[in-house]
Ligand code: HEC
């Protein structure tokens with residue numbers, strides 16, 4: 547992490563030379579890390595061809611231009627452009643880019659503009675549900691942090707589930723889905739809610755039959771999945787491709803991290819750099835500007851130190867580009883109930899997994915209250931209190947959970963840090979569905 551942090555935008559092209567120029571002034575271990583991350587980037591970039599796009603930045607999820615329902619004519623024109631079927635060479639924006647070599651599912655389900663757009667339509671289309679009232683966005687709405695501010699998911703006929711809606715962004719760095727990881731992939735996850743009686747309440751067969759009745763969908767599926775046409779699997783592939791395109795952009799934390807490689811340079815170094823490498827100097831100026839425009843408060847900076855410290859250790863689990871280890875831990879949430887949700891255990895039947903749930907991301911977490919698998923904590927302050935007391939005692943509590951003895955200021959600082967992990971969201975059109 548440290549290596550790629552330090553050399554984020556210097557990898558590749560003419561700047562290779564100056565990577566070592568800078569590293570003389572950094573530590574020597576950084577050079578080794580930079581070389582290995584450059585190798586990893588190179589290996590990843592040779593695996594896919596096609597036009598490069600940066601997720602969360604390039605307009606992949608904006609829908610087709612215009613307004614109102616999508617007509618068959620518009621869809622035909624869209625599908626007839628070969629550029630919309632080219633496999634995209636996917637890049638992640640600053641911050642998430644630390645996970646560039648860990649993207650999931652792209653080989654099995656390559657991303658194209660046409661597939662992402664089809665997935666976008668399906669995601670927002672309530673016709674996929676039994677009574678045409680509920681879409682994926684009903685519980686993972688862009689305006690509610692891609693989750694929902696209710697304690698539990700609310701499906702057709704206002705039925706309530708037993709778990710809180712997690713966020714549907716940054717899924718590209720995550721393979722197993724759901725709080726208990728019971729879906730092995732995003733594709734498998736995407737078709738689950740359609741047939742879940744308390745979510746969209748439909749059957750897969752009825753959903754497929756409905757889609758076949760809509761000419762705009764029929765055309766798209768036949769062109770995008772020539773071997774399959776409309777099947778529930780192709781529905782899953784399209785929705786997953788759209789979800790992988792929902793990647794969140796840099797936060798104040800990321801801008802500050804990206805600037806760190808320049809932070810120790812003295813005026814003399816900077817003068818040398820300006821003369822020897824104007825391009826790198828321009829990078830420096832840009833990074834400095836971005837930090838100034840997206841500042842982290844002193845409290846947030848202290849919170850960051852706590853978050854990553856050995857003493858507080860949030861980063862024992864909230865780690866990596868998406869602040870999530872993709873593992874399952876028991877924090878004791880809901881374990882004081884009479885018959886607690888046993889989480890991962892229900893999937894694995896392994897004793898130690900009792901009450902363990904998947905670590906969620908910290909990115910943009912300020913937008914997705916309430917928190918935890920059961921939505922039982924209403925604010926980030928309450929979350930910090932839960933950690934401060936060392937979780938809720940139970941026989942399977944993670945050994946990483948111990949009382950933290952945080953003072954009032956430290957608690958505030960941790961919350962401030964989490965707020966500083968708020969980045970930009972991609973533009974997403976929720977309208978324009980096939981007529
Ligand atoms: C009725 C509300 C509701 C609807 C509708 C719904 N979801 Fe969910 N979603 C949830 C809840 C609740 C969970 C967590 C369930 C669990 O873990 O058992 C979840 C989990 C997920 C996850 C897993 C995220 C993670 O971190 O593991 C993804 C991705 C997702 N939903 C996408 C979708 C898509 C795509 C659709 C439409 C096909 C959809 N959801 C429809 C409520 C809903």
Ligand code: HEC
Nearest residue numbers: 859860863875879903904905906917918919929933944946
């Ligand atoms: C042992 C691993 C672990 C450690 C250490 C840890 N977390 Fe978590 N975190 C998780 C898991 C797992 C969940 C979900 C638990 C559940 O729902 O039962 C979670 C949930 C959260 C949530 C709620 C997110 C949401 O979308 O609902 C926040 C916020 C959070 N943690 C912040 C922190 C902070 C701050 C620290 C340090 C004080 C920390 N975590 C330490 C594993 C951990």
